[in-house]
Amino acid sequence: MRAASQVLEEHRVELSTLDREIGDGDHGENMNRGFGALVTALERDAPDSPGGVLKLAATTLISKVGGAAGPLYGTAFLRAATAVKDAAELDADLVAKALRAALDGVVARGKAELGDKTMVDALLPAVRAAEEAAGRGEDVPTLLKAAAEAAAEGADSTVLLVARKGRASYLGERSVGHLDPGARSTSLLLRTFADVASGVR
Amino acid sequence: MTTRVGLVLVSHSRRLAEGVAELAAQMAPDVVVVAAGGDGDGGLGTDYATVTGAVVEADAGAGVVVLYDLGSARMVADMAAEDAEDRQVVVVDAPIVEGAVAAAVSAQGGAGLAVVAQAAVGAAPGAPNPAVRPSLRLVTNASRLDVVLTNEVGLHARPSALLARTVAELDADVVVRFGGEEADAKSVLALMGLGAPEGARIEVVASGKDADEALRRVEELAERGFDE
Numbered sequence: 001m002r003a004a005s006q007v008l009e010e011h012r013v014e015l016s017t018l019d020r021e022i023g024d025g026d027h028g029e030n031m032n033r034g035f036g037a038l039v040t041a042l043e044r045d046a047p048d049s050p051g052g053v054l055k056l057a058a059t060t061l062i063s064k065v066g067g068a069a070g071p072l073y074g075t076a077f078l079r080a081a082t083a084v085k086d087a088a089e090l091d092a093d094l095v096a097k098a099l100r101a102a103l104d105g106v107v108a109r110g111k112a113e114l115g116d117k118t119m120v121d122a123l124l125p126a127v128r129a130a131e132e133a134a135g136r137g138e139d140v141p142t143l144l145k146a147a148a149e150a151a152a153e154g155a156d157s158t159v160l161l162v163a164r165k166g167r168a169s170y171l172g173e174r175s176v177g178h179l180d181p182g183a184r185s186t187s188l189l190l191r192t193f194a195d196v197a198s199g200v201r
Numbered sequence: 202m203t204t205r206v207g208l209v210l211v212s213h214s215r216r217l218a219e220g221v222a223e224l225a226a227q228m229a230p231d232v233v234v235v236a237a238g239g240d241g242d243g244g245l246g247t248d249y250a251t252v253t254g255a256v257v258e259a260d261a262g263a264g265v266v267v268l269y270d271l272g273s274a275r276m277v278a279d280m281a282a283e284d285a286e287d288r289q290v291v292v293v294d295a296p297i298v299e300g301a302v303a304a305a306v307s308a309q310g311g312a313g314l315a316v317v318a319q320a321a322v323g324a325a326p327g328a329p330n331p332a333v334r335p336s337l338r339l340v341t342n343a344s345r346l347d348v349v350l351t352n353e354v355g356l357h358a359r360p361s362a363l364l365a366r367t368v369a370e371l372d373a374d375v376v377v378r379f380g381g382e383e384a385d386a387k388s389v390l391a392l393m394g395l396g397a398p399e400g401a402r403i404e405v406v407a408s409g410k411d412a413d414e415a416l417r418r419v420e421e422l423a424e425r426g427f428d429e
Binding site for chain 2: 024026062063066067068070071072074075109110165166167
């Protein structure tokens with residue numbers, strides 16, 4: 001989570017710029033604020049289980065991120081927390097389950113489908129890649145790497161899409177040619193989780 | 202005193218939420234209408250904590266109807282409703298201005314949660330409005346009365362709200378007829394939908410236990426020019 005906060009700080013301007021092109025221009029600031037608050041909360045009182053950390057992430061992001069991203073990421077982390085229950089450590093199956101639960105939460109909350117130019121376009125391919133990796137018996141770092149790569153590809157695919165959800169949907173055809181900021185932040189988060197899991201960060 | 206359904210208005214803009222709350226409250230002085238606008242930090246946006254706080258403030262025990270403006274306002278409203286646990290909270294997909302006014306008037310009349318929510322939803326332009334219909338019904342054992350509207354705006358928003366409020370608390374089925382159509386007198390939007398201007402002669406038909414009292418009150422209201 002600390003690494004995620006750092007990455008979001010590094011990409012704060014990029015995300016806000018993407019959001020300015022097709023949204024209201026605050027996604028970078030919002031995500032940076034939310035994860036900054038999460039790091040502070042973790043330093044104050046770090047839960048001792050992965051599920052506890054995910055739950056703290058959920059409640060902090062809901063109240064601190066704002067916009068649509070707050071409820072969406074908040075729901076994603078909350079569902080992931082519920083999926084891993086009180087497991088002391090996450091194996092590949094549990095990580096895949098948590099990602100699937102997060103996706104289901106985002107879809108339920110935002111009512112977006114694949115191809116609507118939203119974070120679902122990054123998250124859904126990531127979940128599929130994670131489930132395939134878990135099915136092959138891969139370890140957590142390999143699974144997260146596969147998920148991150150699929151998310152990055154999925155995020156890139158949003159450039160060509162017409163937005164059908166969120167603020168960008170009011171732009172219709174004019175949203176084509178821009179990368180969706182929510183898909184980009186999802187891809188950045190998964191990349192960071194993969195890097196941390198494999199010891200790169 | 203009756204416990205009334207409360208309203209929460211979730212908007213990206215604090216001023217928009219407050220403006221709609223002001224408008225709705227004018228129609229329904231005893232209904233708690235809470236504005237939950239802005240990002241909680243003085244800027245545009247929606248804030249989960251603001252909305253959950255507003256739900257608590259609006260709930261007097263009869264439940265809360267939540268209306269929202271755009272995109273994330275709905276998500277925040279849904280989350281607040283899901284997290285409200287033992288409170289009854291309904292998020293409605295309705296135009297925030299018309300919906301808030303219709304819901305407020307309905308709540309003022311003492312309607313329950315489902316009816317107030319339905320009043321908001323029914324306020325959508327183009328939504329089928331069961332309260333306005335061609336005047337074909339034959340009402341038996343009804344009392345009737347002709348009233349001439351002397352006030353300047355006719356059956357506009359505030360007079361309609363006043364009329365709806367006046368009859369809502371009575372045990373009577375009251376309809377107002379004008380121009381070949383009739384409206385349920387307990388529905389402010391239906392009354393406005395009749396479009397009765399100053400000088401118009403409307404027919405009020407009431408049945409039920411309090412029918413005569415309903416007519417007496419409407420007549421008195423018209424004589425006072427709807428307090429304008």
